[in-house]
Structure formats: C-alpha cells, structure tokens
Amino acid sequence: MTGGTSRIWLTAAVAAVVLSGCGGINAQVERGEINYENFTAEQIYGRAEYDLARGDEELAATIFAEVERLYPYSEWAKRALIMQAYAYHQAEDYENSRSAAQRYIDFYPSDSDAAYAQYLLALSYYDQIDEVGRDQGLTFQALQSLREVIERYPDSEYASSAILKFDLAFDHLAAKEMEIGRYYLRRDHFTAAINRFRVVVEDFQTTTHTAEALHRLVEAYLSLGLTNEARTAGAILGHNFQGTEWYEDSYKLLTGQGLTLEAVGDNWLRQIYRQMILGRWL
Numbered sequence: 001m002t003g004g005t006s007r008i009w010l011t012a013a014v015a016a017v018v019l020s021g022c023g024g025i026n027a028q029v030e031r032g033e034i035n036y037e038n039f040t041a042e043q044i045y046g047r048a049e050y051d052l053a054r055g056d057e058e059l060a061a062t063i064f065a066e067v068e069r070l071y072p073y074s075e076w077a078k079r080a081l082i083m084q085a086y087a088y089h090q091a092e093d094y095e096n097s098r099s100a101a102q103r104y105i106d107f108y109p110s111d112s113d114a115a116y117a118q119y120l121l122a123l124s125y126y127d128q129i130d131e132v133g134r135d136q137g138l139t140f141q142a143l144q145s146l147r148e149v150i151e152r153y154p155d156s157e158y159a160s161s162a163i164l165k166f167d168l169a170f171d172h173l174a175a176k177e178m179e180i181g182r183y184y185l186r187r188d189h190f191t192a193a194i195n196r197f198r199v200v201v202e203d204f205q206t207t208t209h210t211a212e213a214l215h216r217l218v219e220a221y222l223s224l225g226l227t228n229e230a231r232t233a234g235a236i237l238g239h240n241f242q243g244t245e246w247y248e249d250s251y252k253l254l255t256g257q258g259l260t261l262e263a264v265g266d267n268w269l270r271q272i273y274r275q276m277i278l279g280r281w282l
Contacts, residue, residue, distance in 0.1 A: 041076035057091035098124040115153035174204035215246035228265030
C-alpha cells in the first residue's frame with residue numbers, strides 16, 4: 001500500500017468496482033449470514049472498502065479486522081490493519097484506532113505506511129482536544145505522539161501537518177494556563193494567578209498567549225504593590241509586543257501610576273528580560 005492518504009479517499013467509481021468484485025459476500029449479506037472463512041482475503045478487503053466508502057466506518061473496521069484474523073501473515077492483512085486504524089478513526093472510535101495503529105507500528109516499523117500509522121495514532125489524541133476546559137492529559141499525549149511523527153519521519157508527507165498540529169496543541173496548553181490564571185485574577189488571588197501567567201511566559205513563549213500573560217502579570221504585580229516586577233513585565237511587552245492592545249493597556253496602567261516601563265530589580269522577569277531582549281543566558 002503506497003501513496004499515503006491518497007489511498008484512503010475512495011471515489012464512487014472505485015466503490016462500484018469493489019462492490020462488483022465481492023458479489024459472493026454481498027449475497028450472504030442479503031441473506032443475513034456471513035462466513036468470511038469462505039472468501040479470499042482480497043474479497044473480504046474489498047467488502048470492507050465498500051462499506052467504508054458508503055459511510056459505515058465501524059462495520060468496515062470490523063471487516064478489515066477479519067482479513068487480519070483469517071490471513072494474518074498476508075500482504076492483505078498488512079493493508080487491512082492500516083485501513084482498520086483509519087476506519088476506526090473516521091468512526092471516532094479513537095481507542096481502537098490507536099490500538100490498530102500501534103500494532104501496525106509494532107509489526108511493520110520500516111514499512112512505508114508506518115509514518116501514516118504514527119500520524120493516525122497522534123490524531124487519535126489530537127482530535128479529542130476540543131475544549132480548553134477539559135483535562136489536558138490528551139493534549140500532552142498528542143504532543144508526544146506528534147513529536148514522534150516529526151522526529152521519526154521528518155521527510156514524510158505527514159511531517160508538516162504534524163508540526164502545525166503540534167504548535168496548535170502547544171498553544172492549547174498555554175490557553176489552559178491563561179484560563180486558570182484569569183480565574184484567580186478575577187478573584188484577587190494574585191499569587192496563584194502570577195504562578196499561572198509565569199508558566200506561560202517561561203514555558204510557552206512561542207504561543208499567541210505570551211503578550212496577554214505579560215499584561216496580566218503587570219495587573220497582578222501592581223495589585224500586590226510589586227512595582228519592579230510590573231515595570232519589568234511592561235518593558236518586555238514594550239520590546240516584543242508594542243503593537244498589541246496588551247502593551248497599550250499595560251502602558252496606561254503603569255504610566256497612570258507614574259511608573260516607567262523598564263527592567264528593574266532582581267526578579268525572575270529581569271532574567272527573562274536578559275534572555276529575550278538582551279540575549280544573555282547566564
């Protein structure tokens with residue numbers, strides 16, 4: 001099986017050919033009795049492709065599994081296994097999709113479709129990341145699996161998509177930290193809020209949330225009377241995010257209290273300033 005995802009998308013014409021090629025199975029389907037042992041691997045595989053093409057992904061996955069069960073060492077079994085992972089994924093049965101994909105990786109690690117199997121495995125986690133408020137365990141697992149695609153198969157057709165999804169999942173984790181930080185800030189739990197925004201600034205600098213995190217730090221530190229930290233956060237904003245609304249809001253807050261936006265004092269933000277602005281890491 002070669003050619004990546006282009007093999008997965010079945011056209012109506014292909015489906016018609018597949019249907020005509022597995023007439024014996026179709027006859028048994030009509031009678032409601034199917035004994036797959038009476039058919040060749042190719043015939044069973046063809047029936048599974050037909051069911052996949054007509055939108056019955058769960059049934060297709062089950063029939064692909066019959067190929068693997070009845071003809072375990074055949075080329076058809078190998079092809080059916082990757083298609084089984086795909087069909088389960090289309091049916092949003094992510095656990096079974098992940099299981100089939102992992103078996104493919106274990107059995108055929110050097111095969112041309114191993115990259116796609118690893119990509120499907122990563123998608124089984126990634127496609128469940130739909131709400132910031134959900135447990136982030138799936139996000140961490142998605143990141144780990146996507147990294148496997150990027151590092152093990154850098155030249156595959158899935159690497160660029162994996163990189164994009166990795167960045168989005170990484171951004172998702174930062175969004176979770178921001179959500180919790182805002183929650184604490186609204187309730188005047190300033191120290192708890194600062195701890196969350198600090199994680200974003202230190203560990204998620206490349207995400208879209210860094211500018212807001214710095215502004216929220218300005219707000220929180222000013223509320224605690226820690227002006228050196230607030231001024232330093234404002235200075236980082238001024239250097240890296242001057243065109244944003246977050247910089248404008250921080251500028252108004254600081255200058256409204258007669259404070260300048262510059263790195264002062266000896267605190268963790270001063271270290272970030274040295275690293276991000278001055279390029280000094282020691």
